[in-house]
Amino acid sequence: MITPTKGIAPDRALLAVGAQIAMQLDQPLTVSQAWSRVRTWRGENNHPAPISFGWFxxxxxxxFSLGLVDLHHDLLVRRPADAA
Structure with missing residues (x-):
């Protein structure tokens, strides 16, 4: 589930979807804005397997568990690489 398996395609693995989300967080976004941007990005980059909002x-x-994103004032923000 986190990594690709026989039943989970590489573009649907949580690490891949997480990376796609992180790429969209070039600025603080609401969850809805991030969801919309990820769906648009996946469509533009030929990822045919749709993902549900639950998977997102x-x-x-x-x-969040890996400490890579935070929620500040209802906005998702990517944590800096040097944050501890």
């Missing part, structure tokens, strides 16, 4: 939320949870 799991990828966000994973990013």
């Amino acid at each position: 939320a799991l990828a966000l949870d994973m990013l």
Whole structure:
């Protein structure tokens, strides 16, 4: 689930979806804005397998657990690489 398996395609693994989310966080975004941008990006970059909002939320949870994103004033922000 987190990494690709026989049943989970590489473009649907949570690490891949999390990376796609992180790429969209070049500025603080609401969850809805991030969801919209990820769906648009996936369409523009030929990722045919759709992801559900639940899968998107799991990828966000994973990013938060890894300390890579935070929620400040209802906006998702990517944490700097040097943040501890």
